[in-house]
Amino acid sequence: MTTDGGVPHFPTSLGASDEDTITLLGHDLAADMMGKVGFGELALWLVTQQRPSPAQVRVFEAVLVALADHGFTPTAIAARLTYLSAPDSVQGALAAGLLGGGSRFLGVTEDAGTFLSQALSSADTPAPDDPAGWDALALAAVREARAARRLIPGLGHPVHKVTDPRTPVLYRIAAEENLVGPHLLLFEAIGRVHPEVLGRRLPLNGAGTCGAALADLGLPPSLLRGFALLARTAGLLGQLAEEQRNPIANDIYMTVDRNTDYQPPRPA
Numbered sequence: 001m002t003t004d005g006g007v008p009h010f011p012t013s014l015g016a017s018d019e020d021t022i023t024l025l026g027h028d029l030a031a032d033m034m035g036k037v038g039f040g041e042l043a044l045w046l047v048t049q050q051r052p053s054p055a056q057v058r059v060f061e062a063v064l065v066a067l068a069d070h071g072f073t074p075t076a077i078a079a080r081l082t083y084l085s086a087p088d089s090v091q092g093a094l095a096a097g098l099l100g101g102g103s104r105f106l107g108v109t110e111d112a113g114t115f116l117s118q119a120l121s122s123a124d125t126p127a128p129d130d131p132a133g134w135d136a137l138a139l140a141a142v143r144e145a146r147a148a149r150r151l152i153p154g155l156g157h158p159v160h161k162v163t164d165p166r167t168p169v170l171y172r173i174a175a176e177e178n179l180v181g182p183h184l185l186l187f188e189a190i191g192r193v194h195p196e197v198l199g200r201r202l203p204l205n206g207a208g209t210c211g212a213a214l215a216d217l218g219l220p221p222s223l224l225r226g227f228a229l230l231a232r233t234a235g236l237l238g239q240l241a242e243e244q245r246n247p248i249a250n251d252i253y254m255t256v257d258r259n260t261d262y263q264p265p266r267p268a
Contacts, residue, residue, distance in 0.1 A: 013025070013026070014046060014049075015029075025046065025049065025051075038057070038061075040060055040061040041057045043060075043227075043230060044057065044060050044217070047219065047223065048218065048219070052217075055177035055179060056177075056179065056217055058173060059170075059173055059174050059179050059213055060214070060217060062169070062170060062173045062213075063170070063210045063213055063214055063227065064227070064230065064231040064234075065231070066166045066169075066170060066209075066210055066231075067106070067206075067227075067228050067232060067235075068231045068232060068235040068238075069234070069235030069236075069238055069239070070235075073105055074100050074105060075098070075100040075105055075106070075236065076236065076239045077249075077252065078097050078100050079093045079094060079096050079097030079239055079240060080093070080239060080240070080243045080248065080252070081096075081249050081253060082095075082096035083243055083249065084243075084247075084249035084250055084253065090240060093236075093240055094233065094236050094237070094240070097232070097236040097239070098229050098232065098233065098236070101225065101229050101232060106207065106225065106229065106232060107225055107228070108153050108154060108205065108207040108208055108211065109207045109224050109225060109227070109228040110211060110221060110222075110224040110225035110228070111153035111154075111208075111211070112153040112187070112207065112208035112209075112211035112212060113183065113211035113212065113214060113215040113219075113221040113224045114153075114222075114224075115145075115152065115153050116182075116183045116186050116187055116212055116215060117183065117215060117221050119137065119138075119141040119186060120137075120183070120186060123137055123140065125137075125182050126185075128185060134185050134186060134188070134189035135189050135192060135193050137186060137189065138186055138189035138190040138192070138194075139193045139196065139197070142190060142193060142197045142198070143197055146197050146198070152190065153208055153211075154187060154190075154204060154205055154207065154208015154211065154212070155190070155191075155194060155198075155202045155203075155204065155208070156202040156203065157202075157203055157205040157206075160203055160205065161203065162203060163203050164203050164204065164205045164206045164209075165206075166206030166209065166210075167203070167205065167206055170206065170209045170210065170213055171184065171188070171209070174213055174216070179213075179216060179217070180216070181215075181216030183211075183212040183215040183216045184212045184213060184216050186212075187204060187208060187209065187212040188204070191203075191204045207228070210228070214227055
């Protein structure tokens with residue numbers, strides 16, 4: 001906040017409006033942006049305040065698609081059950097689904113980006129064509145996490161036990177656009193070396209790959225979960241639309257209710 005003669009001013013470079021126009025990112029929204037700027041491009045532009053290149057938009061939108069919907073996950077079930085309870089509040093159902101985005105679902109995108117960024121900041125970055133250097137950096141990061149009894153975010157998946165089908169596609173798209181940066185290179189190296197420390201091989205999951213790809217686009221790790229939630233919002237809207245057409249939330253509720261096994265509290 002700044003002041004001018006005692007009157008407060010609140011600076012922004014995003015949007016503003018007057019009686020006749022709406023300005024967004026320095027452009028006339030109606031004349032310069034509507035019908036000319038895609039939503040993914042706009043989302044990336046709003047955060048960075050720099051118009052992204054087509055290559056950046058392609059990688060970014062691939063991430064959004066990868067994270068949009070994975071079926072009856074807890075976030076989807078929460079949204080459907082909230083809609084059952086309050087069908088007059090679509091916003092409440094969406095919020096319920098989004099609030100479930102945490103360390104087990106969706107939050108891995110941010111956690112992986114943070115983990116990779118911290119590892120990169122702790123050592124010299126190898127050259128892109130130095131796989132041995134990346135392996136050494138990855139091995140140090142995995143060993144440090146193991147010694148601290150911390151999970152390596154982005155390793156393993158509850159369903160995809162061998163390969164997460166999203167991961168090779170995201171790497172291919174980033175490579176085609178020349179956007180495989182240090183985070184993706186380090187994550188790839190973690191995929192190579194972690195069995196040496198963990199004693200078993202786990203797949204690089206898609207959420208972690210998305211975090212690496214977003215970080216390589218220059219997005220701050222502290223905002224990466226927001227992009228996962230942006231993607232999942234579209235998926236939740238789809239879930240709610242399907243709930244309207246073919247309701248199942250009441251069946252979920254009744255299945256739990258009718259199979260409740262009441263047990264008296266145990267004495268302390």
